[in-house]
């Protein structure tokens with residue numbers, strides 16, 4: 001059983017994340033998309049809202065050979081991955097600057113859990129500038145993020161913005 005954990009903040013899920021998930025489908029039997037419950041950040045969406053959105057968008061993308069599931073966690077990614085029986089941690093890389101941060105994280109995770117490998121996948125160039133942080137910033141300032149986040153996410157972002165007014 002090749003089970004991978006795809007950890008992240010996913011606040012919100014972007015089309016860059018979806019691209020990584022689609023690319024990883026042929027590589028694993030199961031991918032757990034794991035939303036970090038991060039008390040340090042001031043998120044746009046609660047982890048429950050993020051989980052529900054991801055479930056709605058991503059679960060139908062499961063294939064005959066790869067099951068997609070969604071969960072949330074707090075604490076160390078490496079420990080959660082081990083507890084879930086994952087043998088790989090999946091991360092997407094957009095740019096060289098991502099690589100430096102990701103390399104340090106991967107090496108730390110390997111230090112913590114030597115049997116779990118980090119697998120990096122390169123996102124399509126189309127998404128090289130797409131990050132959750134930029135999506136929120138641009139959206140809040142009235143910019144258009146259609147095509148960069150799933151339609152369901154754009155709709156929920158519009159609702160959030162409405163709530164805040």
Ligand code: PNS
Nearest residue numbers: 007008009010036075076077078105108
């Ligand atoms: O989507 P993000 O914010 O880039 O995801 C970062 C994430 C959640 C993968 C990273 O912050 C993380 O693993 N946090 C959990 C705490 C942890 O394990 N820290 C040590 C990793 S070096």
